[in-house]
Amino acid sequence: GENVEQHPSTLSVQEGDSAVIKCTYSDSASNYFPWYKQELGKRPQLIIDIRSNVGEKKDQRIAVTLNKTAKHFSLHITETQPEDSAVYFCAAPNNDMRFGAGTRLTVKP
Amino acid sequence: NAGVTQTPKFRILKIGQSMTLQCTQDMNHNYMYWYRQDPGMGLKLIYYSVGAGITDKGEVPNGYNVSRSTTEDFPLRLELAAPSQTSVYFCASTGGTYNEQFFGPGTRLTVL
Numbered sequence: 001g002e003n004v005e006q007h008p009s010t011l012s013v014q015e016g017d018s019a020v021i022k023c024t025y026s027d028s029a030s031n032y033f034p035w036y037k038q039e040l041g042k043r044p045q046l047i048i049d050i051r052s053n054v055g056e057k058k059d060q061r062i063a064v065t066l067n068k069t070a071k072h073f074s075l076h077i078t079e080t081q082p083e084d085s086a087v088y089f090c091a092a093p094n095n096d097m098r099f100g101a102g103t104r105l106t107v108k109p
Numbered sequence: 110n111a112g113v114t115q116t117p118k119f120r121i122l123k124i125g126q127s128m129t130l131q132c133t134q135d136m137n138h139n140y141m142y143w144y145r146q147d148p149g150m151g152l153k154l155i156y157y158s159v160g161a162g163i164t165d166k167g168e169v170p171n172g173y174n175v176s177r178s179t180t181e182d183f184p185l186r187l188e189l190a191a192p193s194q195t196s197v198y199f200c201a202s203t204g205g206t207y208n209e210q211f212f213g214p215g216t217r218l219t220v221l
Contacts (some may be wrong), residue, residue, distance in 0.1 A: 032208060043199060043212040044152070089151065096202065097142055097210060102151040106114055 003027075006091050006100025013080050014108050022095060023104045024072040025092035033073045036089045036099075044089060048075070080107045110135050115211035119147050121219045122190040130185040130198055130216050138204030138211075141183040142167075143175065143197040145214075152199065158183055190220045 003026040013019050023033075031052035036044040050057045050064045050073065059065050061080075066073040073092075077084055085107045090100040116131045117143030117187045134141065146154040156178040172194060174186040183202075187194060200213040 034210065045212075046209055049209070058166045074219055091210075093203075093208075093210075096154055096157050096165065096170065097140075097201070098154050099144075 004090060004098060004100045006090050006103060008103060009101060010104045012106045012108065015080060015082060018082055019075075019077045019080055019084070019105055019107075020067075021075045021090070021105070022072060023074070023087055023090035023092070023100050024070075026071065027092065028068075031094040032093060033064065034091050034093070035064060035075045036097070036104075037089070038087045038089065040086075041045050041058065047088075077105075080105075082109050111201055112136065113202055113211050115198075115213035115216050117216060118209075118214065119217045121221060122132030122187075123221060124192065126188060126190050127186070127188050128190065128218075130200075130218075132185065132213060134183075134184045134200075134211070136141065136169050136202060136204055136211070137200040138182060138202035139180065140203040141177065142201045142203070142210075143183070143185045144201065145169065145194075147196050147201060150154045155185065155198075171188070171215045187218075192220050194218065 006023045034049035037047045038044040048064050050066050061078050063076045087104050089102050089104045113134045116129045130186045142157045143155040144153050153169045156175040158164045161180050164175050201210050
């Protein structure tokens with residue numbers, strides 16, 4: 001199956017700062033790259049995704065960038081707010097949808 | 110659409126007992142998955158299925174079995190429960206125009 005590495009494992013920022021989480025993958029055939037947010041005690045929810053035919057996608061304060069040559073993609077959150085505090089997971093799915101290990105983001109007010 | 114539903118929400122098992130975690134989706138998705146998530150940890154893929162009658166092992170299949178007799182249902186079976194299987198179990202399905210993955214609400218299992 002696909003190997004997905006995610007960094008950092010924990011990230012603490014001040015409210016209003018930006019946060020960046022990076023994932024690398026191994027299978028060059030991967031063409032779909034989602035990001036999920038999981039709040040405490042809840043199920044993971046898709047927040048943004050990108051396909052291999054574009055290099056960047058934005059949705060309000062969140063964006064995802066993709067570098068297919070280097071096989072990495074990143075989640076960018078700008079103007080962070082306390083409600084952004086959660087665990088974030090990336091995936092580079094093939095048939096078996098495997099996730100990165102997760103990043104615990106804490107936004108301090 | 111109800112999406113992905115799981116039962117039960119909570120369960121306590123004794124060591125050696127067996128149980129089946131139920132998962133149903135009403136979105137006509139071909140792909141379905143079972144994950145476990147230990148406290149403070151990530152999602153580990155147990156088994157997945159690309160369609161009715163087809164199942165495959167994920168990262169951590171030992172101690173579990175699955176079946177996929179219909180598109181809608183993907184039950185997960187624990188035959189001899191062990192404390193190491195204490196976890197939250199999520200079922201998910203993938204499909205639709207953009208191949209988005211949808212998760213069920215999870216089953217919190219404790220083995221004592």
